[in-house]
Amino acid sequence: xxxxxxxxxAALVVMSVVGTSNALAEDLTLCWASWDPANALVEMSKxxxxxxxxKMHFEFVPWPNFADxxxxxxxxxxxxxxxMIGDSQWxxxxxxxxQYIKLNDFFKANNISMDDFLPATxxxxxxxxxxxxxxxxxxxxxxxxxxxxxxxWFGRPELKKEFKAKYGYDLGVPANLExxxxxxxxxxxxxxxGKKVYGAxxxxxxxxxxxxxxxxxxxxxxGFKYQNPKKPYDLDGFVNSPGAVKGLxxxxxxxxxxxxxxxxxWYMSEDIDAYKSGQVAMQMNFAFIWPGVNxxxxxxxxxxxxxxxxxxxxxxxxxxxxxGISVVANSAHKDAALAYIxxxxxxxxxxxxxxxxxxxxxxxxxxxxxxxxxxxxxxxFLKSMSIVKDFWAEPSYASLLLAMQARVxxxxxxxxxxxxxxxxxxxxxxxxxxxxxxxL
Amino acid sequence: xxxxxIDRIARSTPSGFAxxxxxxxxxxxxxxxxxxxxxxxxxxxxxxxxxxxRLSFTNFRVNRMNAPIKFIGLRNYERILSDPDIWQTMQxxxxxxxxxxxxxxxxxxxxAYLINKKFKGNDLWTTxxxxxxxxxxxxxxxFWTFLYQPQIGLFNYVVGFFSGADPSSFSMxxxxxxxxxxxxxxxxxxxxxFVMLICLAGLRSIPDSIxxxxxxxRASKWRxxxxxxxxxxxxxxxxxxxxxxxxxxxxxxxVVQLTGGGPGxxxxxxxxxxxxxxxxxxxxxxASAYAVILFVTVFGLASIxxxxxxxxxxx
Numbered sequence: 001x002x003x004x005x006x007x008x009x010a011a012l013v014v015m016s017v018v019g020t021s022n023a024l025a026e027d028l029t030l031c032w033a034s035w036d037p038a039n040a041l042v043e044m045s046k047x048x049x050x051x052x053x054x055k056m057h058f059e060f061v062p063w064p065n066f067a068d069x070x071x072x073x074x075x076x077x078x079x080x081x082x083x084m085i086g087d088s089q090w091x092x093x094x095x096x097x098x099q100y101i102k103l104n105d106f107f108k109a110n111n112i113s114m115d116d117f118l119p120a121t122x123x124x125x126x127x128x129x130x131x132x133x134x135x136x137x138x139x140x141x142x143x144x145x146x147x148x149x150x151x152x153w154f155g156r157p158e159l160k161k162e163f164k165a166k167y168g169y170d171l172g173v174p175a176n177l178e179x180x181x182x183x184x185x186x187x188x189x190x191x192x193x194g195k196k197v198y199g200a201x202x203x204x205x206x207x208x209x210x211x212x213x214x215x216x217x218x219x220x221x222x223g224f225k226y227q228n229p230k231k232p233y234d235l236d237g238f239v240n241s242p243g244a245v246k247g248l249x250x251x252x253x254x255x256x257x258x259x260x261x262x263x264x265x266w267y268m269s270e271d272i273d274a275y276k277s278g279q280v281a282m283q284m285n286f287a288f289i290w291p292g293v294n295x296x297x298x299x300x301x302x303x304x305x306x307x308x309x310x311x312x313x314x315x316x317x318x319x320x321x322x323x324g325i326s327v328v329a330n331s332a333h334k335d336a337a338l339a340y341i342x343x344x345x346x347x348x349x350x351x352x353x354x355x356x357x358x359x360x361x362x363x364x365x366x367x368x369x370x371x372x373x374x375x376x377x378x379x380x381f382l383k384s385m386s387i388v389k390d391f392w393a394e395p396s397y398a399s400l401l402l403a404m405q406a407r408v409x410x411x412x413x414x415x416x417x418x419x420x421x422x423x424x425x426x427x428x429x430x431x432x433x434x435x436x437x438x439x440l
Numbered sequence: 441x442x443x444x445x446i447d448r449i450a451r452s453t454p455s456g457f458a459x460x461x462x463x464x465x466x467x468x469x470x471x472x473x474x475x476x477x478x479x480x481x482x483x484x485x486x487x488x489x490x491x492x493x494r495l496s497f498t499n500f501r502v503n504r505m506n507a508p509i510k511f512i513g514l515r516n517y518e519r520i521l522s523d524p525d526i527w528q529t530m531q532x533x534x535x536x537x538x539x540x541x542x543x544x545x546x547x548x549x550x551x552a553y554l555i556n557k558k559f560k561g562n563d564l565w566t567t568x569x570x571x572x573x574x575x576x577x578x579x580x581x582x583f584w585t586f587l588y589q590p591q592i593g594l595f596n597y598v599v600g601f602f603s604g605a606d607p608s609s610f611s612m613x614x615x616x617x618x619x620x621x622x623x624x625x626x627x628x629x630x631x632x633x634f635v636m637l638i639c640l641a642g643l644r645s646i647p648d649s650i651x652x653x654x655x656x657x658r659a660s661k662w663r664x665x666x667x668x669x670x671x672x673x674x675x676x677x678x679x680x681x682x683x684x685x686x687x688x689x690x691x692x693x694x695v696v697q698l699t700g701g702g703p704g705x706x707x708x709x710x711x712x713x714x715x716x717x718x719x720x721x722x723x724x725x726x727a728s729a730y731a732v733i734l735f736v737t738v739f740g741l742a743s744i745x746x747x748x749x750x751x752x753x754x755x
Binding site: 067068071072074075076077093097098196205206207208260261262263264265279395396398399402406409410411413414415416436 | 499502503504505506525585588589590591593608609611613614615616696699700701702703704705706708716719720721722723
């Protein structure tokens with residue numbers, strides 16, 4: 001009898017201890033896009049689970065539906081996500097609508113300094129309003145649009161000779177956007193190894209953000225500006241400046257004369273497919289694809305090279321991609337979510353993040369002396385990250401984006417109207433949106 | 441004593457309650473039965489409709505719940521009806537609607553007429569023909585994008601084979617002129633079997649004796665077709681047109697998958713545009729007004745059509 005009482009008491013003590021530790025451990029859900037870096041994050045997060053006892057769950061959505069699904073979640077006040085790795089453009093809306101929690105105090109209390117991250121990523125992924133020290137995210141994945149090219153094709157003596165004879169300069173990494181167009185046209189319809197190939201796979205997608213993420217790489221470099229630098233939301237003469245018009249005409253010419261036929265609705269995955277299947281000599285794409293290209297058995301290794309978006313008459317810029325990690329205001333596990341960010345912000349975790357297929361924005365990682373030579377694409381990545389510009393991150397970014405998608409696609413792909421008309425129309429659309437927002 | 445389920449329930453009903461129920465009129469009992477359905481209908485159909493109409497007069501945005509909601513009268517309606525882009529989507533929808541219905545009725549009726557003839561393998565052919573409508577629209581949209589690929593697509597290859605044109609010289613979903621037809625072709629491919637099945641039901645409902653009487657009266661096959669077959673199948677055909685019309689007016693998934701509304705906005709149908717306004721731009725008030733306009737349009741057209749259908753049936 002005594003023994004059984006003792007056993008019961010012992011069992012109760014054990015159960016209460018186990019119960020206590022379970023009550024401390026929390027289930028956290030991290031929401032992001034479904035792609036290779038997300039799988040790397042799942043692997044890495046096991047370390048966080050071991051350290052804290054918290055259990056990580058993941059909600060990954062394919063890119064074409066990512067914004068729809070996650071913005072629905074945020075806007076409907078859902079409780080699915082505790083942590084959100086959201087697009088850079090969401091930051092304004094999420095901050096103003098109280099969907100992310102502000103991280104300034106947390107950063108200060110935990111000695112996390114934004115000076116430790118690449119400045120462009122801090123502005124792009126963390127700050128709202130831009131260029132003010134108000135932080136709503138920790139830079140999580142540094143990304144930018146750049147170019148991949150078939151180094152093996154570019155190195156063929158007969159092609160080099162023919163190219164030089166035709167254009168008067170050597171076939172190689174283009175020194176500017178005009179040269180990039182020349183190269184695309186040179187390869188367009190050419191037969192290589194018995195197969196018809198084309199110039200460049202570029203972004204043309206209509207439904208989400210594709211063509212905007214592509215065309216901006218030409219627009220910025222020809223003189224397009226989102227607004228008057230001295231007067232916010234003053235658009236006329238900046239969005240539709242003569243340089244911007246030339247930039248838009250350039251992108252159309254590149255599409256008409258250097259892109260594969262039928263590539264009227266292409267974005268990241270279509271460009272990758274075209275490149276990996278040997279259809280194109282160059283592809284425009286976010287840098288996240290570079291590790292995959294480098295490892296590809298057909299086009300990887302020495303077959304491919306990488307370069308930053310070439311300059312145009314108004315300078316050299318590239319479209320920023322990437323995301324920051326935020327704590328969702330509706331989360332019931334904010335402390336545990338903040339603990340995850342604290343864990344993720346450690347330099348050793350950031351270094352491991354890059355090694356496993358992520359892309360850290362931490363300066364100690366990307367500015368390490370051996371970083372540029374570690375991978376064949378690292379130099380292009382660093383150059384690209386130093387020239388980034390981002391799309392509007394206003395709360396009304398979706399309306400601004402959809403207007404640009406429609407106007408640009410209408411001109412570049414559908415061939416309707418002129419570049420000037422398209423950009424004038426964009427000024428009209430954006431002005432209306434800002435008027436609705438009460439900003440004009 | 442009978443011992444079925446109803447008797448058992450009757451016996452187990454408390455006497456007080458049984459007395460109360462016994463006093464109910466047929467009308468009350470009828471209301472008790474239909475009440476839950478009516479409540480459900482009010483909750484999931486009528487209330488949202490009234491709420492949508494109310495929101496259509498405001499500047500409400502569902503992603504800014506904390507912002508004050510302003511009553512703006514008819515401003516949303518004015519903006520929609522004076523927006524040339526919306527008229528373009530209406531035009532694109534009308535093009536899609538009219539041509540898909542035309543081809544589906546023409547081909548569907550022809551197939552039904554042929555299938556209705558007794559021949560060997562009749563059932564097998566019927567099964568093969570109805571296969572496309574069993575597929576998911578998203579899947580259909582996805583694989584037709586491959587069929588339309590200029591370099592590797594079967595569609596371009598077949599057109600090139602018969603016309604002698606270079607398959608990569610044209611892009612069905614990338615050309616302003618071809619894209620509206622590309623979506624018509626896919627929808628016709630997918631939904632013609634549905635029209636065929638309805639027509640087949642109509643054809644099989646015509647008694648053989650009517651044709652035998654016509655034969656005795658020496659009516660030619662041509663005359664039998666126009667004076668017997670067509671009028672007797674017409675109510676079925678009109679029903680098929682009604683179903684397809686309503687379905688295609690709200691077409692979304694197939695076209696999004698195929699063209700994303702492009703090139704430009706050439707294949708942006710009203711449902712795609714409405715979705716963008718409501719769930720991408722989050723202009724809830726504006727989108728509500730847009731939805732009300734579309735609802736009134738469909739409801740008005742459908743009412744006129746149903747009246748016509750009833751008249752045809754009465755003939």
